[in-house]
């Protein structure tokens with residue numbers, strides 16, 4: 001069966017997922033894209049379910065500003081990169097401010113969807129966005145040791161490069177203050193030079 005058809009079938013099943021009782025519906029799913037790059041965010045915010053796509057609001061605006069520095073527009077990116085997440089549903093608000101961070105059980109519940117995408121897409125480059133997504137692939141470490149570097153992940157016989165980015169949410173000052181600002185610029189430079197990125201956006 002064609003890869004794109006398998007991805008569409010996967011997304012249809014994902015849209016019907018009801019594993020987490022505290023997660024808000026609908027499930028947020030991006031377009032079915034078959035490419036060399038897989039982006040993995042944290043979880044959608046409150047606007048994304050109505051807008052029907054990941055990174056559709058303020059964090060997305062910042063994320064696409066970063067990619068614009070590499071001469072890639074939001075429509076180009078969305079058409080070329082599969083956008084996944086650690087959890088695919090809006091977790092609700094945190095009473096102390098911002099969005100609730102998905103709990104361990106919710107992350108575990110959602111992991112099989114991500115595993116299936118890794119299996120289907122066989123990406124060459126993974127871009128985890130923010131601490132929760134980064135820790136799905138790399139050991140927990142301070143962001144200063146993870147942003148601005150490329151890591152390698154082995155899955156079976158395949159090697160996948162992992163290039164983490166900080167979360168672009170306005171609630172996080174990390175990418176706007178040093179050393180986060182320089183490390184984010186370095187990460188974007190590495191991204192622009194990566195062969196999978198260049199092959200995707202040449």
Ligand code: SF4
Nearest residue numbers: 017019020089109110
């Ligand atoms: S967060 Fe993931 S596992 Fe939980 S209900 Fe949503 S899609 Fe299903």
